[in-house]
Amino acid sequence: MADDVLRLAGIRKSYGVGKPTETEILHGIDLVLEKGEFAALIGPSGSGKSTLLNLIGLLDRPTSGTLTINGTDTTALDDAQLTRLRGHSIGFVFQSHYLISAFTALENVMMPMLLERGRPDAAMREVARGLLDRVGLAKWRDHLASDMSGGQQQRVAIARSLAMSPPLILADEPTGNLDTKSADSVFALMREVSASSGTTFLLVTHNLALAHQCDRIIELVDGQVVAMAGG
Numbered sequence: 001m002a003d004d005v006l007r008l009a010g011i012r013k014s015y016g017v018g019k020p021t022e023t024e025i026l027h028g029i030d031l032v033l034e035k036g037e038f039a040a041l042i043g044p045s046g047s048g049k050s051t052l053l054n055l056i057g058l059l060d061r062p063t064s065g066t067l068t069i070n071g072t073d074t075t076a077l078d079d080a081q082l083t084r085l086r087g088h089s090i091g092f093v094f095q096s097h098y099l100i101s102a103f104t105a106l107e108n109v110m111m112p113m114l115l116e117r118g119r120p121d122a123a124m125r126e127v128a129r130g131l132l133d134r135v136g137l138a139k140w141r142d143h144l145a146s147d148m149s150g151g152q153q154q155r156v157a158i159a160r161s162l163a164m165s166p167p168l169i170l171a172d173e174p175t176g177n178l179d180t181k182s183a184d185s186v187f188a189l190m191r192e193v194s195a196s197s198g199t200t201f202l203l204v205t206h207n208l209a210l211a212h213q214c215d216r217i218i219e220l221v222d223g224q225v226v227a228m229a230g231g
């Protein structure tokens with residue numbers, strides 16, 4: 001369907017393939033995320049959430065099954081093609097923001113565009129300024145990342161994840177290191193971004209209160225999706 005941003009069919013993942021230790025971690029995942037959906041991925045520790053996120057983020061390959069991102073079947077792509085698709089289609093926000101501490105907020109937000117285009121230009125700066133305005137950090141654009149609070153740094157990371165206007169953002173415990181107030185405001189920001197730009201979010205979280213505020217909850221237990229409920 002044209003509005004599918006992500007489609008997984010029969011995704012299996014084993015580690016140690018061909019070795020005596022071979023273990024299947026994901027046992028056939030079927031999942032569709034549509035444009036603008038804001039979904040939570042929950043499940044106990046060891047259930048396979050990070051393994052699944054790595055596959056969806058094109059950082060690892062499934063053992064079998066098909067994974068389609070924005071209409072592109074990734075099965076037959078080589079590593080260079082996967083890297084290119086990742087750069088254009090997927091934004092990442094992690095528990096640790098992974099900002100470059102010696103760079104300003106603006107420079108951090110420009111990074112994905114710099115990696116793509118090689119050298120800074122005025123248009124890039126303009127996009128980065130607009131994104132920092134959007135996450136409420138207009139006045140902080142020239143501050144070093146290391147001088148900002150945890151919540152502000154996570155806002156910069158969200159602005160950076162939007163730099164290439166990806167249809168899909170993968171957020172792995174993005175509020176895990178924040179106090180409740182900052183966590184709530186970072187969550188609200190992600191929801192606002194999703195609603196206003198139609199960006200699809202998949203949010204991995206152990207925080208059930210946040211999961212219940214999402215459009216949908218996808219629950220993983222022992223490498224299988226056991227429930228998909230409304231938030």
Ligand SMILES: Nc1ncnc2c1ncn2[C@@H]1O[C@H](COP(=O)(O)OP(=O)(O)OP(=O)(O)O)[C@@H](O)[C@H]1O
Nearest residue numbers: 015016023025043044045046047048049050051052
């Ligand atoms: N590279 C690897 N090689 C072998 N086994 C792995 C590897 N990565 C993960 N596993 C195993 O896969 C299973 C699922 O791990 P995964 O990290 O995906 O779970 P998770 O749901 O993200 O857990 P958590 O909530 O603790 O982060 C675990 O049993 C883990 O030991």
